[in-house]
Amino acid sequence: MRCHIVPPHMLERIARHADDPALRDRARRTLALTSAHFADRRLTAAGAPAPSEDFVPDRTIRDAGNREELPGRTVRAEGAPACGDETADRAYDWLGATFDFFEAAYRRNSIDGAGLRMVSTVHYGDRYDNAFWNGEQMVYGDGDGVLFTAFTGPLDVTGHELTHGVTQHTANLEYYGQAGALNESMSDVFGSLIKQWHLGQTADRADWLIGQGLLASGVGGVALRSMREPGTAYDDPRLGKDPQPAHMDHYVETYRDNGGVHINSGIPNHAFYLAATGIGGNAWEKAGRVWYDTLTGGSLAADIDFAGFAAATVQTATRLYGADSVETKAVNRAWTGVGVPPKANG
Amino acid sequence: MKVTVVRSGGFAGIERRAQSDSASDPMLTRLVGRVDLKNVPPPGRIPDQFLYEIDIDGDRATVGEAQLHGPLRELVHHVLSRVH
Numbered sequence: 001m002r003c004h005i006v007p008p009h010m011l012e013r014i015a016r017h018a019d020d021p022a023l024r025d026r027a028r029r030t031l032a033l034t035s036a037h038f039a040d041r042r043l044t045a046a047g048a049p050a051p052s053e054d055f056v057p058d059r060t061i062r063d064a065g066n067r068e069e070l071p072g073r074t075v076r077a078e079g080a081p082a083c084g085d086e087t088a089d090r091a092y093d094w095l096g097a098t099f100d101f102f103e104a105a106y107r108r109n110s111i112d113g114a115g116l117r118m119v120s121t122v123h124y125g126d127r128y129d130n131a132f133w134n135g136e137q138m139v140y141g142d143g144d145g146v147l148f149t150a151f152t153g154p155l156d157v158t159g160h161e162l163t164h165g166v167t168q169h170t171a172n173l174e175y176y177g178q179a180g181a182l183n184e185s186m187s188d189v190f191g192s193l194i195k196q197w198h199l200g201q202t203a204d205r206a207d208w209l210i211g212q213g214l215l216a217s218g219v220g221g222v223a224l225r226s227m228r229e230p231g232t233a234y235d236d237p238r239l240g241k242d243p244q245p246a247h248m249d250h251y252v253e254t255y256r257d258n259g260g261v262h263i264n265s266g267i268p269n270h271a272f273y274l275a276a277t278g279i280g281g282n283a284w285e286k287a288g289r290v291w292y293d294t295l296t297g298g299s300l301a302a303d304i305d306f307a308g309f310a311a312a313t314v315q316t317a318t319r320l321y322g323a324d325s326v327e328t329k330a331v332n333r334a335w336t337g338v339g340v341p342p343k344a345n346g
Numbered sequence: 347m348k349v350t351v352v353r354s355g356g357f358a359g360i361e362r363r364a365q366s367d368s369a370s371d372p373m374l375t376r377l378v379g380r381v382d383l384k385n386v387p388p389p390g391r392i393p394d395q396f397l398y399e400i401d402i403d404g405d406r407a408t409v410g411e412a413q414l415h416g417p418l419r420e421l422v423h424h425v426l427s428r429v430h
Contacts, residue, residue: 129356129358130356130357130358130394130395130396131357131394132356132357132392132393132394132395133392133393133394134392134395134412135392148358151357157357160357160394161357161393161394164393164394174391175391175392175393176391180391183393184393187393211357211358214358224357224358224359224360239360240360240361243359256352256354256355256361256397256399257354257355257359257361257397258355258391258397261355261359262355262356262357262358262359263359
């Protein structure tokens, strides 16, 4: 186990009550580093940062040297100049963009809301076709070059993986069945929003694709998922056809992929798209705010289903914008549009 | 003897499936002989990790990529490599 020089309860006091914001910030970060999995939820709620406080990212990029071993050798730490490895430097930049998005859009300080260090390992495995969040850090493969390019390429992949960390530290949605598909959908929603924010795109201008640029040239497809039209992102003899449904009528019952979490996420993904385009403007501002507050509000059950989540977003929209607002109506219509009508007074 | 491997999950969520038959795959029996499907740890729920479902003549287990080591890893990669 870890040794603490300053006991955690003291750090929590400092994090919450110290007059000096820099001191609070440092205490929060120390706590986050020493008890990443336990103390943060409680602390985040109690120790809201001062409105003027500027959050600073703490990034570490590691290189697995094409082996499947974590965490790998550190090649770039926070504040260090570019290391010259294009993949590592892009991972560093995309972590920064993702951190900046959560700060600018929702005043969130990193993955756990308390300045948690962000660690990415690149060059994982040999021609490895994947990226994942292992509960503590992000991991990226270089892709095989035939079907997939490097997973560090698209910004929304980093946004997707980091959002798995945000979900873990907030609603902690169970990674199975409908809750798991919602977990996946949160990562796609905020992954896409990070890209839209970075490019300055309004909802009607965004491509609403996940993993655009990840398919190698010659592969039949534009991306891995489409939030606008789930099921249309790719169709290739080697990969098969995008299996995502856009409506509850086509929900896929399977035990594989943790109950089809990457398949059925198409339904809540499309609901978000409908809500965001129904409201209009920058999707991260209103629809994104409703989803973010719902995810991080502390009242979602870890095993919530689509209907429960739909009702919760309507409640959040009602609280933020009023029951008869354009926003709440758009959220209601969005869920009805994917076959998950929220309860009357939900 | 027949061995089927289905890989699911991953960021892409694209399924890969492969099968091998000892009648046409001389290495298969030896690789299977070193594997104990009953002692495979549960896959855990790691977001976007690959899940491997291994079926050996009807005996089935699912393992997460983080736990795919040793003889089982050799078997899985052997079977998957025979198709693609």
